[in-house]
Amino acid sequence: MEIAARTIERLKSAVGAKGFSEDPSEIAPHLEEWRGRYHGHSPLLLRPRATDEISAILSICNETRTPIVPQGGNTGLVGAQIPLEGEILLSLARMNRIRNVDVGDMSAIAETGVVLSRLQQAVDEAGAYFPLSLAAEGSATIGGNLSTNAGGVNVLRYGSARQLMLGLEVVLADGRVLDLLRTLHKDNTGYDLKQLFVGAEGTLGVITVAALKIFPRPRVRETAWIAVPDAGAALRLLRRLEDASGGLLSAFELISRIGIELVLAHIPGTTDPLRLPSAWYVLAEATSAGAAPLRSLLEQAIGASLDEGFVTDATLATNESQRAALWRLRESLSEAQKLEGASIKHDVSLPIRAIPEFLERGCAAVEELIPGVRPVPFGHLGDGNIHFNFSAPKAGNDAAFLARWEEISRVVHDLTHAFGGSISAEHGLGVMKRDEITGYKSAAEIDTMRALKRTLDPNNILNPGKVLRI
Amino acid sequence: MEIAARTIERLKSAVGAKGFSEDPSEIAPHLEEWRGRYHGHSPLLLRPRATDEISAILSICNETRTPIVPQGGNTGLVGAQIPLEGEILLSLARMNRIRNVDVGDMSAIAETGVVLSRLQQAVDEAGAYFPLSLAAEGSATIGGNLSTNAGGVNVLRYGSARQLMLGLEVVLADGRVLDLLRTLHKDNTGYDLKQLFVGAEGTLGVITVAALKIFPRPRVRETAWIAVPDAGAALRLLRRLEDASGGLLSAFELISRIGIELVLAHIPGTTDPLRLPSAWYVLAEATSAGAAPLRSLLEQAIGASLDEGFVTDATLATNESQRAALWRLRESLSEAQKLEGASIKHDVSLPIRAIPEFLERGCAAVEELIPGVRPVPFGHLGDGNIHFNFSAPKAGNDAAFLARWEEISRVVHDLTHAFGGSISAEHGLGVMKRDEITGYKSAAEIDTMRALKRTLDPNNILNPGKVLRI
Numbered sequence: 001m002e003i004a005a006r007t008i009e010r011l012k013s014a015v016g017a018k019g020f021s022e023d024p025s026e027i028a029p030h031l032e033e034w035r036g037r038y039h040g041h042s043p044l045l046l047r048p049r050a051t052d053e054i055s056a057i058l059s060i061c062n063e064t065r066t067p068i069v070p071q072g073g074n075t076g077l078v079g080a081q082i083p084l085e086g087e088i089l090l091s092l093a094r095m096n097r098i099r100n101v102d103v104g105d106m107s108a109i110a111e112t113g114v115v116l117s118r119l120q121q122a123v124d125e126a127g128a129y130f131p132l133s134l135a136a137e138g139s140a141t142i143g144g145n146l147s148t149n150a151g152g153v154n155v156l157r158y159g160s161a162r163q164l165m166l167g168l169e170v171v172l173a174d175g176r177v178l179d180l181l182r183t184l185h186k187d188n189t190g191y192d193l194k195q196l197f198v199g200a201e202g203t204l205g206v207i208t209v210a211a212l213k214i215f216p217r218p219r220v221r222e223t224a225w226i227a228v229p230d231a232g233a234a235l236r237l238l239r240r241l242e243d244a245s246g247g248l249l250s251a252f253e254l255i256s257r258i259g260i261e262l263v264l265a266h267i268p269g270t271t272d273p274l275r276l277p278s279a280w281y282v283l284a285e286a287t288s289a290g291a292a293p294l295r296s297l298l299e300q301a302i303g304a305s306l307d308e309g310f311v312t313d314a315t316l317a318t319n320e321s322q323r324a325a326l327w328r329l330r331e332s333l334s335e336a337q338k339l340e341g342a343s344i345k346h347d348v349s350l351p352i353r354a355i356p357e358f359l360e361r362g363c364a365a366v367e368e369l370i371p372g373v374r375p376v377p378f379g380h381l382g383d384g385n386i387h388f389n390f391s392a393p394k395a396g397n398d399a400a401f402l403a404r405w406e407e408i409s410r411v412v413h414d415l416t417h418a419f420g421g422s423i424s425a426e427h428g429l430g431v432m433k434r435d436e437i438t439g440y441k442s443a444a445e446i447d448t449m450r451a452l453k454r455t456l457d458p459n460n461i462l463n464p465g466k467v468l469r470i
Numbered sequence: 471m472e473i474a475a476r477t478i479e480r481l482k483s484a485v486g487a488k489g490f491s492e493d494p495s496e497i498a499p500h501l502e503e504w505r506g507r508y509h510g511h512s513p514l515l516l517r518p519r520a521t522d523e524i525s526a527i528l529s530i531c532n533e534t535r536t537p538i539v540p541q542g543g544n545t546g547l548v549g550a551q552i553p554l555e556g557e558i559l560l561s562l563a564r565m566n567r568i569r570n571v572d573v574g575d576m577s578a579i580a581e582t583g584v585v586l587s588r589l590q591q592a593v594d595e596a597g598a599y600f601p602l603s604l605a606a607e608g609s610a611t612i613g614g615n616l617s618t619n620a621g622g623v624n625v626l627r628y629g630s631a632r633q634l635m636l637g638l639e640v641v642l643a644d645g646r647v648l649d650l651l652r653t654l655h656k657d658n659t660g661y662d663l664k665q666l667f668v669g670a671e672g673t674l675g676v677i678t679v680a681a682l683k684i685f686p687r688p689r690v691r692e693t694a695w696i697a698v699p700d701a702g703a704a705l706r707l708l709r710r711l712e713d714a715s716g717g718l719l720s721a722f723e724l725i726s727r728i729g730i731e732l733v734l735a736h737i738p739g740t741t742d743p744l745r746l747p748s749a750w751y752v753l754a755e756a757t758s759a760g761a762a763p764l765r766s767l768l769e770q771a772i773g774a775s776l777d778e779g780f781v782t783d784a785t786l787a788t789n790e791s792q793r794a795a796l797w798r799l800r801e802s803l804s805e806a807q808k809l810e811g812a813s814i815k816h817d818v819s820l821p822i823r824a825i826p827e828f829l830e831r832g833c834a835a836v837e838e839l840i841p842g843v844r845p846v847p848f849g850h851l852g853d854g855n856i857h858f859n860f861s862a863p864k865a866g867n868d869a870a871f872l873a874r875w876e877e878i879s880r881v882v883h884d885l886t887h888a889f890g891g892s893i894s895a896e897h898g899l900g901v902m903k904r905d906e907i908t909g910y911k912s913a914a915e916i917d918t919m920r921a922l923k924r925t926l927d928p929n930n931i932l933n934p935g936k937v938l939r940i
Contacts, residue, residue, distance in 0.1 A: 104823035187892035246760025290716025353574035
């Protein structure tokens with residue numbers, strides 16, 4: 001794709017001298033996705049600081065039919081933020097003011113480029129709590145979180161990014177500004193347009209500012225590491241702990257024994273919290289902003305589960321460093337699997353009750369295709385979201401294993417679909433799953449998605465080729 | 471409007487002999503909105519029992535450009551469900567099977583015509599809890615609740631209808647069926663189309679089946695009636711109780727003294743729960759599915775608030791009949807106001823922290839216009855939603871008072887807008903606020919709404935003239 005020099009000049013003057021770069025060394029970090037699967041190129045990096053600059057940029061792009069790719073913290077996993085075809089690159093990183101944290105209103109207003117961890121910290125300093133939390137929070141931005149409807153570890157209690165949003169300001173493809181920046185908990189005045197832009201991966205508009213819900217800061221936090229014989233037992237435990245805590249469970253993560261073995265083998269300083277190995281573990285956390293006696297409630301519930309035999313052992317963290325050590329086991333799973341060698345990964349979600357059967361049938365199907373393959377399933381069981389990963393056989397050839405990614409994915413995704421599940425629980429479609437998804441959605445659904453895209457971006461300038469082909 | 475006899479015949483044969491009526495006495499109850507503000511007429515009432523019948527109906531309507539008005543329980547307050555121009559009437563009441571209540575998956579699947587209270591009961595019998603609850607729940611249907619994004623008394627804790635939805639089946643204007651009926655908590659595979667139909671008042675598609683979230687059944691329920699000197703004190707109390715209960719507050723209703731006086735005067739068997747009158751009251755309820763000691767937590771928090779002077783008196787219900795009596799005071803407000811005489815009503819929402827100032831300025835502005843007017847504000851303070859109602863002056867002329875409805879509304883809604891609020895918190899636009907809203911939204915927002923309507927219903931057959939003019 002060739003972008004006219006005249007267009008480049010107009011875009012540069014829309015943002016002023018500090019608002020762009022044509023220096024390949026400055027552009028380079030924006031062109032590569034961090035897992036290395038997607039590489040892009042771009043003649044021009046734009047770094048606007050304000051909504052009116054973004055409006056001017058899109059207006060020029062729309063008029064000249066110039067494609068443009070919005071980018072936040074460049075932490076996406078499906079290639080949505082990479083200019084694969086030489087598009088203009090629109091970095092939103094400099095639009096990064098936290099405009100307001102209002103504990104009286106329990107809302108915060110942040111510009112699109114605010115890094116998630118910075119917002120968490122600002123809300124904490126104001127005496128409240130912003131619950132969105134995920135591995136990439138030190139780089140990921142609020143605009144990117146919303147554009148991918150990010151999930152993370154607290155979805156069970158607080159919902160995904162969509163549920164945390166109160167209002168948005170969005171620049172439309174033609175440069176018009178859609179001001180939906182309200183902090184209302186109830187507003188039924190016509191179509192709820194802001195919903196359109198959440199999870200749209202920058203293809204329907206550019207989110208410039210967001211109003212978000214904040215919550216009372218948790219005062220009590222109890223974290224347990226619990227051994228269970230199988231995934232069905234983990235589900236029973238989920239219901240038991242939900243009941244016992246009265247809905248105060250904020251995380252419920254399922255981890256298989258092999259996952260822990262990989263962590264213990266590759267991550268220095270980690271230790272097994274329990275004396276005897278177990279086929280499966282649950283990392284559960286409950287929090288309360290009030291004075292609920294969470295510890296004794298959890299102890300009683302876990303004790304009863306031990307008596308009934310669907311829990312075999314458990315430990316509760318007694319201080320912050322023990323708690324951090326338990327979470328480190330969970331959060332090191334991806335890195336440990338990477339250090340172990342090649343792996344094929346899936347981010348699926350299922351109706352929660354179907355998960356035990358899905359895990360059993362999914363592992364069997366892949367083991368039949370690749371004898372010796374090592375399934376490493378883990379994830380947010382409370383949300384029905386499993387990172388259904390497979391490590392290469394121990395003595396196997398990594399390249400030969402990875403060459404079968406599509407074949408394996410087809411089996412896993414077909415099974416997911418058969419159970420009424422989703423082939424992308426929290427990572428989005430980007431380019432990675434853009435074509436594959438058409439096999440799992442009806443023509444009516446894909447056609448309606450396409451009709452929305454054509455309505456909101458008739459010239460197909462906004463992140464073209466991502467989410468769906470036009 | 472004249473609908474061709476040939477079209478009527480085709481529609482009748484699409485549903486079979488039991489699926490329609492042309493009998494005016496059978497059609498009549500569907501033509502009048504219950505407050506009597508909107509009256510419609512229709513040559514044909516369709517009562518389909520299945521999605522494929524609705525698909526056939528819309529396909530015929532779309533082909534023949536025949537307008538059609540979907541209707542659930544006919545409890546809407548803004549005229550959206552009434553065939554004002556002689557449209558075909560599509561009653562969804564016979565499509566009323568509860569397909570599944572799955573406590574293992576914490577989801578329920580209900581057809582569009584299921585009455586809300588019936589679903590509540592079925593979920594309760596299965597040992598779980600469906601939290602959507604509102605005055606009209608004995609008639610209102612799930613499809614109508616979703617089409618208006620219904621709120622009610624538990625929004626503070628559980629959200630509006632949108633937040634309770636997991637999946638939808640929808641028939642599009644041209645008869646195609648959009649199957650989005652999943653029970654997943656996480657699914658990021660492209661545009662979240664189901665969001666479009668929630669709150670769209672039947673103008674973008676017809677919701678036929680819904681998958682909904684269900685929750686652990688509350689085991690502990692504590693209800694308090696609390697006197698506060700002003701709305702600012704009520705807000706302080708809200709934060710205090712939220713903190714004390716750790717997010718377990720499910721209702722927080724603000725009621726003014728005059729509201730209680732009207733209830734005591736008009737509703738037999740009601741009594742004032744407290745010895746001395748107070749300018750304002752709060753009805754607060756906290757629930758837990760676990761074993762949290764809610765009563766002592768609330769008692770402590772209310773005691774501390776008394777000591778600090780922003781609460782002046784309080785009582786906690788000690789049994790279910792006391793609890794019912796407290797809620798009866800709140801739920802009788804509308805009826806008491808009706809029995810007192812003429813009233814002008816508004817359903818506004820505001821940023822929560824702005825409410826005390828809004829109430830003060832709003833009452834002053836209306837009192838200046840109509841000396842002697844009696845403000846009767848009450849509502850869901852925890853959600854920022856105020857039913858900002860005014861009763862006619864005591865010795866006044868009701869007709870003369872009501873003649874000033876638009877004038878008063880303009881003042882109230884302008885003030886609402888100035889505070890960043892919404893002129894329809896939970897009732898929708900229908901025809902009642904369709905034109906007025908254009909004064910409070912940007913051209914970009916209205917144009918985008920219109921573009922969506924044209925995309926999804928190009929022949930403008932679905933509830934035409936509701937929500938917006940095309």
